[in-house]
Amino acid sequence: xxxxxxxxxxxxxxxxxxxxxxxxxxxxxxxxxxxxxxxxxxxxxxxxxxxxxxxxxxxxxxxxxxxxxxxxxxxxxxxxxxxxxxxxxxxxxxxxxxxxxxxxxxxxxxxxxxxxxxxxxxxxxxxxxxxxxxxxxxxxxxxxxxxxxxxxxxxxxxxxxxxxxxxxxxxxxxxxxxxxxxxxxxxxxxxxxxxxxxxxxxxxxxxxxxxxxxxxxxxxxxxxxxxxxxxxxxxxxxxxxxxxxxxxxxxxxxxxxxxxxxxxxxxxxxxxxxxxxxxxxxxxxxxxxxxxxxxxxxxxxxxxxxxxxxxxxxxxxxxxxxxxxxxxxxxxxxxxxxxxxxxxxxxxxxxxxxxxxxxxxxxxxxxxxxxxxxxxxxxxxxxxxxxxxxxxxxxxxxxxxxxxxxxxxxxxxxxxxxxxxxxxxxxxxxxxxxxxxxxxxxxxxxxxxxxxxxxxxxxxxxxxxxxxxxxxxxxxxxxxxxxxxxxxxxxxxxxxxxxxxxxxxxxxxxxxxxxxxxxxxxxxxxxxxxxxxxxxxxxxxxxxxxxxxxxxxxxxxxxxxxxxxxxxxxxxxxxxxxxxxxxxxxxxxxxxxxxxxxx
Amino acid sequence: xxxxxxxxxxxxxxxxxxxxxxxxxxxxxxxxxxxxxxxxxxxxxxxxxxxxxxxxxxxxxxxxxxxxxxxxxxxxxxxxxxxxxxxxxxxxxxxxxxxxxxxxxxxxxxxxxxxxxxxxxxxxxxxxxxxxxxxxxxxxxxxxxxxxxxxxxxxxxxxxxxxxxxx
Numbered sequence: 207x208x209x210x211x212x213x214x215x216x217x218x219x220x221x222x223x224x225x226x227x228x229x230x231x232x233x234x235x236x237x238x239x240x241x242x243x244x245x246x247x248x249x250x251x252x253x254x255x256x257x258x259x260x261x262x263x264x265x266x267x268x269x270x271x272x273x274x275x276x277x278x279x280x281x282x283x284x285x286x287x288x289x290x291x292x293x294x295x296x297x298x299x300x301x302x303x304x305x306x307x308x309x310x311x312x313x314x315x316x317x318x319x320x321x322x323x324x325x326x327x328x329x330x331x332x333x334x335x336x337x338x339x340x341x342x343x344x345x346x347x348x349x350x351x352x353x354x355x356x357x358x359x360x361x362x363x364x365x366x367x368x369x370x371x372x373x374x375x376x377x378x379x380x381x382x383x384x385x386x387x388x389x390x391x392x393x394x395x396x397x398x399x400x401x402x403x404x405x406x407x408x409x410x411x412x413x414x415x416x417x418x419x420x421x422x423x424x425x426x427x428x429x430x431x432x433x434x435x436x437x438x439x440x441x442x443x444x445x446x447x448x449x450x451x452x453x454x455x456x457x458x459x460x461x462x463x464x465x466x467x468x469x470x471x472x473x474x475x476x477x478x479x480x481x482x483x484x485x486x487x488x489x490x491x492x493x494x495x496x497x498x499x500x501x502x503x504x505x506x507x508x509x510x511x512x513x514x515x516x517x518x519x520x521x522x523x524x525x526x527x528x529x530x531x532x533x534x535x536x537x538x539x540x541x542x543x544x545x546x547x548x549x550x551x552x553x554x555x556x557x558x559x560x561x562x563x564x565x566x567x568x569x570x571x572x573x574x575x576x577x578x579x580x581x582x583x584x585x586x587x588x589x590x591x592x593x594x595x596x597x598x599x600x601x602x603x604x605x606x607x608x609x610x611x612x613x614x615x616x617x618x619x620x621x622x623x624x625x626x627x628x629x630x631x632x633x634x635x636x637x638x639x640x641x642x643x644x645x646x647x648x649x650x651x652x653x654x655x656x657x658x659x660x661x662x663x664x665x666x667x668x669x670x671x672x673x674x675x676x677x678x679x680x681x682x683x684x685x686x687x688x689x690x691x692x693x694x695x696x697x698x699x700x701x702x703x704x705x706x707x708x709x710x711x712x713x714x715x716x717x718x719x720x721x722x723x724x725x726x727x728x729x730x731x732x733x734x735x736x737x738x739x740x741x742x743x744x745x746x747x748x749x750x751x752x753x754x755x756x757x758x759x760x761x762x763x764x765x766x767x768x769x770x771x772x773x774x775x776x777x778x779x780x781x782x783x784x785x786x787x788x789x790x791x792x793x794x795x796x797x798x799x800x801x802x803x804x805x
Numbered sequence: 806x807x808x809x810x811x812x813x814x815x816x817x818x819x820x821x822x823x824x825x826x827x828x829x830x831x832x833x834x835x836x837x838x839x840x841x842x843x844x845x846x847x848x849x850x851x852x853x854x855x856x857x858x859x860x861x862x863x864x865x866x867x868x869x870x871x872x873x874x875x876x877x878x879x880x881x882x883x884x885x886x887x888x889x890x891x892x893x894x895x896x897x898x899x900x901x902x903x904x905x906x907x908x909x910x911x912x913x914x915x916x917x918x919x920x921x922x923x924x925x926x927x928x929x930x931x932x933x934x935x936x937x938x939x940x941x942x943x944x945x946x947x948x949x950x951x952x953x954x955x956x957x958x959x960x961x962x963x964x965x966x967x968x969x970x971x972x
Contacts, residue, residue, distance in 0.1 A: 221937045224949035258936020406892030409933035437827050444838070444876050445888070445932055447945040480827040483838055485874030488930055502833030503866075504873040520828075563894035563935030570936045601893060635935070637894050651893055659930070661873075766906045766953045788902035790953060 219254025253417010255330035367543025369555030374528030390523035405604030407635030419456035507707035550576035603632030606712035608719025644741035667710030754799035906953035
């Protein structure tokens with residue numbers, strides 16, 4: 207068999223697949239066969255490399271050349287030029303904002319350079335369908351170490367040293383949680399992985415499950431050994447079909463290799479994992495609701511205490527952690543708690559995976575040491591706000607979080623600092639917003655979400671958020687009063703104090719935080735019936751400047767609702783009754799003839 | 806479809822899922838997923854009656870679960886279920902126009918199915934593909950970086966494919 211000369215790694219994360227990765231791979235393989243290169247060039251599909259906006263991406267080794275925005279046509283050129291003739295295809299390389307071309311962005315770009323990958327160490331490196339590749343990256347070494355050399359107390363002590371806190375949102379110290387579950391008495395115990403990542407804007411758990419499923423299998427098995435559990439469940443959202451598929455495959459392989467099942471690695475310890483699939487309910491991300499759902503019931507939260515560590519699944523002691531938390535466990539075991547604790551800052555140790563989305567140039571996943579500032583994250587790693595627009599705010603923590611205004615972007619990101627700013631790290635979603643986004647609209651948006659997703663069990667969450675939403679709708683329709691603003695504040699306080707579970711208790715957060723930092727926007731809506739960001743439909747109109755319009759018809763052609771009329775070379779008109787203010791026309795007008803006005 | 810047929814099918818599915826599970830009890834949601842998959846996007850109401858007998862649960866307990874989760878439907882849905890993400894990252898990157906285009910292009914609102922039985926439009930919580938927002942899922946396939954034009958194109962491609970399949 208000829209020796210492999212090149213390995214091509216293609217990102218097969220969800221985002222790249224949605225951008226056409228499958229046809230790129232097929233085209234690549236066909237071309238390789240055509241030139242009889244298929245035996246000397248190995249093609250590997252890997253998990254999310256993080257830079258979602260550049261997809262589909264591939265890296266050619268040993269050179270490490272990074273090609274981006276591929277499609278089924280231009281990938282042929284890479285084979286013909288790069289592999290056959292040794293010439294790099296410049297136009298498919300990463301091009302920086304100033305036009306400079308980078309062959310190896312992974313080493314040179316701040317997006318990659320500033321990252322410290324622990325939880326995502328294998329993403330973009332291993333083939334998620336190959337257990338051998340995982341093992342080659344020290345996979346299952348931690349499990350072996352735990353079973354052969356450590357007792358459960360040692361594991362807990364390393365976790366405590368590491369300072370790791372739950373990455374799902376609440377940030378509870380992981381070592382302590384494991385200790386509670388270990389100490390709980392019961393003949394049967396369970397281990398659960400919460401993979402019901404529902405926060406809008408967070409997608410690291412999906413990427414980890416799709417790109418490195420074995421790290422979660424390994425960590426859950428270590429957890430089971432530590433707390434004394436024999437069965438485990440992973441509860442995955444049905445919205446993530448690829449994650450379910452890859453994780454199922456990992457389970458099968460782990461069983462074949464003796465890392466799961468009876469007498470793991472020849473020891474007395476037996477453990478197995480089953481996948482349970484969600485069915486579209488945000489509340490199931492709350493741990494007690496998730497437990498109810500695994501039990502085959504409606505996913506409604508239970509009153510805490512008792513906590514799952516004492517009384518969880520089927521009333522038995524249950525350890526429950528989220529995907530990213532688990533992904534950190536094997537490296538902590540291998541390198542020690544002190545090693546992990548050297549990253550980050552007091553109270554927020556280690557690294558955190560953030561999902562950059564919204565109005566930011568480099569969207570995607572980044573793993574950075576805790577304590578990094580928002581400025582570094584958004585400007586250096588994220589490449590700033592597109593289109594020369596001004597950064598307005600960053601939404602973190604999903605529906606339980608809030609907005610951080612531009613003036614606070616030098617704040618280091620830690621559990622405590624974000625709390626002081628009235629938001630949370632949550633699961634790590636960061637939605638960047640620019641001057642075109644209305645903060646009242648954002649608050650309304652989250653309330654719509656909460657109202658829809660409230661499980662309906664307790665009145666403050668079910669009815670209270672509904673009343674808040676009605677008020678916010680009135681305000682964005684231009685019918686709000688100053689009294690409404692007061693009512694919003696009052697309702698917020700009541701709901702936070704009296705809701706049953708964490709979701710209800712934090713549901714008013716998006717409103718509270720936007721009111722705190724963007725009070726003037728609320729006032730503009732209420733007092734002047736004006737939307738400063740020109741976003742709220744009822745308070746905004748789109749107008750065509752007849753002087754500037756040359757009648758190119760571009761706007762009329764893109765209007766999805768046919769609100770624009772006019773003949774070629776004559777100024778066009780827009781019907782405000784039909785217009786949905788979607789802004790498509792604004793984007794295509796090359797003459798600056800279309801603008802939004804408020805009121 | 807007669808009750809007897811449903812009974813036979815659901816009983817088979819029930820037994821199979823039970824065998825595949827680590828814990829025999831209470832895997833109602835897994836069973837419902839399997840039933841929905843079998844019937845293609847929906848769960849016939851008769852299935853609930855059968856499950857009542859098989860599980861010993863009351864009908865209301867089963868309905869409670871069936872109606873709580875948005876992904877389960879007791880009404881027949883289209884061959885293609887379009888789940889469009891309406892979360893904030895999609896919203897700030899032009900999601901509203903995409904949703905508008907979907908509704909216009911299909912001629913239906915959320916929860917409805919096109920007359921030809923091809924498409925059902927549903928809103929979805931975050932699909933976790935925020936890096937390429939706005940996003941939608943058609944059955945198990947994700948489409949990112951959407952624009953109104955791209956939406957029209959995707960729908961048209963599926964319609965075209967279906968038309969040629971019929972021929």
